Amino acid sequence: MSPTSETLTAERILEATEEVLRRHGPAKATVVDVARALGVSHGSVYRHFRTKAALREAVTKRWLDRTSEALSGIVAAEDRDPETRLRDWFTALFDAKRHKAGDDPELFATYTVLTDENGDVVGAHIADLTGQLTLIVRAGVDAGAFHAASPEATARALFQATGRFHDPGYARAWEQPGVQEEFEAVVDLLVRGLRQ
Structure with a gap:
């Protein structure tokens, strides 16, 4: 049975x-390739996404949101102390990025191109990630475990300081020998700096 425009959803298109x-x-x-894969006309795809650029932006956002959603559970895990959540959050971020790059290198290369095209989507993703970090830092400050005059500024600094372990520009280095130990050393240094 061929799908119809009634059963076509934005999620299926993505x-x-x-x-x-x-x-x-x-x-x-092309959009025609997407429509062909779905068994619909390209006009059906355009009813959900007005332009090819809008479709590419939406698929980029969906890809980035997977990481944000996975990390949000760590932020919400109030049964764990803030230091553990911070360490777990960075570990999960690094693992997610490594898996994206290593498990499907063709798709990772594609998304590297798409993220370059969609700076606003990337900016929103980074704001979301630093917002998550801010919540963890603030919880640490409130618990007396961390010292930070501004949890927001501290979160941005933590994110920037660990860029080598989540910025796609460093993907080739993520499989190098010793990278896990380097990651752990950076996170240890940052956590020690946050302690009272």
Whole structure:
């Protein structure tokens, strides 16, 4: 049975777009390819996403949101002390980025191109991540475990200080021998600096 525009959802379009991007790459993937993969007309896709750029932006946001959603559970885990949450958050971020780069290198390369095109989406993603860090730092300050005059500024500094372990520009270094030990040393240094 061929899908109809009534059963077509934005989520199905984004899933198909991801697969088309994986197969063809960002330079060659078209809305027609996405429509063909779904068995619908390209006009049906345009009813959900007005332009090719809007579709590419939405698929980029969806990809980045997966990381944010995974990390939000760590932020909300109030049964763990703030230092543990901070360490777990950075570990989960680094692991997520390494898996994205290593498990599906073609798709990771595609998203590297798409994130360059969609600076606003990336900026919102970084703001979300630093917002999560701010909540953890603030919880540490409130518990007396961390010292930070401004949890927001501290969170931004922590994020920037660990950039080598989550910025896609460093992806090639993530599989180098000793990178896990380097990551742990940086996080240890940052946590020691936050303690009262």
